[in-house]
Amino acid sequence: MSEQAAARAWLGGLATHGRPLILATVSAGVVVGLATIAQMAFLAGIIHQGIVAEVPVKELPLLFTGLVAAILVRGIAQGLQARFAARCSRKIRSEVRRQLNRCWQTTGPVAMGQISAGTLAREWLDHTDALHGYFARFLPQMVLAVVVPLLILGVVFSLDWLAGVFLLLSAPLIPLFMALVGMGAEKLNQQHFQTIGRLSGQFLDKVRGLTTLQLFGQTEPAAETLRKRSDDYRRVSMKTLRVAFLSSAVLEFFSSVAIAVVAIYIGFGLLGYITYGPSEDLTLFSGLLVLLLAPEFFQPLRLLSQHYHDRAAAMGAGAEIVARLQSVEAANLASPEAFQPQALDMICVQDLSLAYNAERPVLDHLSLEIRQGDVIALTGPSGGGKSSLLYLIAGFMQPDQGRISVFGAEPGEQPFGWLGQSPFLVHGSWADNLRLTIPDATDIAIETALRQVGLGSLLNSRERGIYSKTTEDGQGLSGGQARRLSLARVFVANYDLILLDEPTAGLDSDSEIYILEALHKLARAGKTLIFATHHQALLTLANRTLLVTDGSVQDA
Amino acid sequence: MRELWPWLTLILRRPIRLTVGGLLILATLLSGMGLLALSGWFITATALTGILLAAGVQASLNLYVPGGGIRFFAVARTVARYAERVYNHDTVLRLLTDIRVALFQRLSLSTRSRRSALQGPQWLSRLTNDVDALDTLYLRLIAPAALAALVTSMLIIVAWAFYSQSLAIGLLITLLPGFLVATAVVYLRTYHLVYRQTDARERLRTDVIEHVEGFAELTAAGRTGKHAALCLRQADQITRNDSRADTRTGWNLGLAQVMVNLAVVLALWIGLQLFQQNAISGPVVVLLPVALLGLLEVYSMLPDAFARLGGTLASAARLNRDCSTAPGTESDAGQPPLDSHNALELERVTIRFGDHSPVISRFDLKVCTGEWIGIIGSSGAGKSSLAEVMAGLEKPASGSARCLSAAYLTQQTVLFEDTLKANLLIGNPDASDAQLWQALELVAMADRFTHEPSQLNTWLGSMGSKLSGGEARRIALARVLLNEAPLVILDEPFTGVDAPTRERIAVGMKRWLAGRTVVALGHAPEALPSSDRTIRLS
Structure with missing residues (x-):
């Protein structure tokens, strides 16, 4: 339940962000309501003048002009309402995406790596879009469903208070009515989506295993099963839906009965059959106007019940987005120590501690100095803290305690080279892949970098050189080639510091040799290299090997 | 539109169900219009009789027939609405089954190598969305459009028969453009905005996934902000298209309502002229404009549905493409x-x-x-x-x-x-x-x-x-x-x-x-x- 409350609070915050546009939407909606009232008043007035007072049509130009004007205003306000609503939704969705981007930024690459990219993309894309209906339709309509009926009620009361009482009685209390609508719609919604979900599940399950079904020649029986299962679901869900639809039937019943009661009351009043109350003052104008306004009284409520599923969708999506945003807030409660710059030609690690669980710290009051141009190999048992130390120097994580200064700057402040265990490729050409991190790299620099990491022969075999796609015919690069491509980015960029996490793990011997050669070139060029590794050949490349184990570090 | 054909024929395989469902919606609409129009007639008639009575003229009005009619329509409206919703929802679920089974049968005829390019969670979720777009084609689009056309024609015929030829022509001149504005024009004006949206969204998804997967490298290079901005710009382009389509739909809805309301004005203007020529009685004058107001309910459903038609067509096209049953050239002839x-x-x-x-x-x-x-x-x-x-x-x-x-x-x-x-x-x-x-x-x-x-x-x-x-x-x-x-x-x-x-x-x-x-x-x-x-x- 608190999850729901958090989602509601967050949606409320977003509404504040888009308040001017929400207000504009609501205002346009109120204008629609007012124009509708005016239109009905002119209609009733013209009928009264034409039929009771028997004024010739040609002598009613003013009333007709008023009527057409009201109609035009109503149409224009309708258009504006849609326009403001669409803009509001657009603005808020953009804001949510920004919030998520900021959240990712503070989460950092290490924690992000724990979550599936598909999930994060779904939150950013689909869940954010699911907020559209809530802000564009439901939220303004919630206000309009109160304001417009009240306006109409006011007009009806001024015309004939007893007719007003009938309207009020048929919708005893608007909030009560809305709750009724809400409960019905919510139930309907859940049931409907559950059924659809199950049907899709059955269908997708069969599609996924289609090859197996084909191998055994069982596709026809499977289609039969699919039909039978779907039918069972339909029957079960219809049982519930029959009840759920009652809520909309109740709304329909009240509005129909209200119209009928008002019509019959007014008719008898006009005949003079009713001798009490305000009915003596009824005229064709006031009577007709009350009748014409009666359906408009219920219309906003009906619209609200139609938009109710937007709320459910936004709450569901909102809850997940809020959970993501809050996960960062919780993690960032510990305020890091103020940064103190150290020597410009050194990486200084002082008193560094990090623990994922309190009993067994990964790094325990660790201090270390690395000179510019050093080639450092971090080695030690897995889980000993090599990767964590690397992540901290990269600024991908914050330590629990201690300070790091990278060439006089905070970790991550200056760009550096990074090669993770899983290479990162984008769909597109070789050039696209390298320009992702270095947008202004020249063609020559890109080609040189690719040759430096031994991708020259592969490049020669491709027709369009660095502008050919890295992946062709649906066949990817091998793991080793992909990692070399990632390393080529480091060559283009000319970074001072390069961090590598197990750069040769799981590679074929060809790629391994290319990577070693490339790293050797970088070391000779005076770059500072720090890598976590077990690999013997890499250890010999280093001019200093550090053993990271049990939370501390020592020269090996 | 051709891409919809295979799915339409599938849907139309249940003609009786669709007709009954359509008739139930028609009954709902007509009861609503009847309730208001008869009430308007009744109030006008009582007002006129009341004036005569007050003036001391002997006058009488049969109260039982219109009173009973009003009660009948009020109940009929409620019952028809409930029955319509239950029945048509059942239909939608049945169509859902039909479409899924047909799709599965088509897919099962294709060879695996054809499918292998498509498999994967991304494809499966898109497939689900595309199928969902087709499920409601009947209830959202076909039935309302057909009924709007039918009810409009009925009213024009009524105007021809009981009012005057010029009124009928006047209604045709206002309502036909109104109908087109709510249907075809919306479709034409939003088609290019919505048709490519799913593809654009899938491209953006690829980019966002790349952004997340390359987050370490982008962070190291200090490029997360720039790359995120790239994704945001793409997303904004997509939302802008959505937003333009929504806005255009809103304007068309407004315009369609203006056209229907102008038909009301016309009916009133010509009706009052006929009344003053003693061609029709006062209460009958009121009948038609009030009935026309009921038409607004039908026309309001249309623009939204037609704004989605572009997307539905794209879905149908994708399904047709993915599930085409062109058999592979398998010739084992010549093999010893x-x-x-x-x-x-x-x-x-x-x-x-x-x-x-x-x-x-x-x-x-x-x-x-x-x-x-x-x-x-x-x-x-x-x-x-x-x-x-x-x-x-x-x-x-x-x-x-x-x-x-x-x-x-x-x-x-x-x-x-x-x-x-x-x-x-x-x-x-x-x-x-x-x-x-x-x-x-x-x-x-x-x-x-x-x-x-x-x-x-x-x-x-x-x-x-x-x-x-x-x-x-x-x-x-x-x-x-x-x-x-x-x-x-x-x-x-x-x-x-x-x-x-x-x-x-x-x-x-x-x-x-x-x-x-x-x-x-x-x-x-x-x-x-x-x-x-x-x-x-x-």
């Missing part, structure tokens, strides 16, 4: 028949993907009937590709592959969200329960299920009994063993199965498959049942 002593003959088989170097090149293999062969190779050596060529799922790039009909255990374990029994019967639909238990006993899974309350009817999959990888593997193996094909191809049959169980199953298999030909593929000899001959792939 299989030697009667052999179960499998591979001659100079080369397997390659695209223009990459071949995975398997010029591979020869003859397997006699009854022989047990083991094929061993490290990962990536082409075992699975070879198994697929043997099973006839893939064609070799060159060379020939001939074999008896085969039962094939794929490397990937595929179980369905269904009962254990249904999963096993896929291997052999005629198998008796006793045979199923025997097969389960053989793969050492019988004990696991004799303790389950529903035994063979135990539900497998995410909603039912959770199986470990090894357990699922053994059930898939049991399914293959139940099949009676003379050749059995097993790709890594024992993945996730511990050594003692593996031994036990291997012994059982020797007996069960006695006399049949078995080709087993695996990464090491201990991953396979003992065989007469072992081949190493290098």
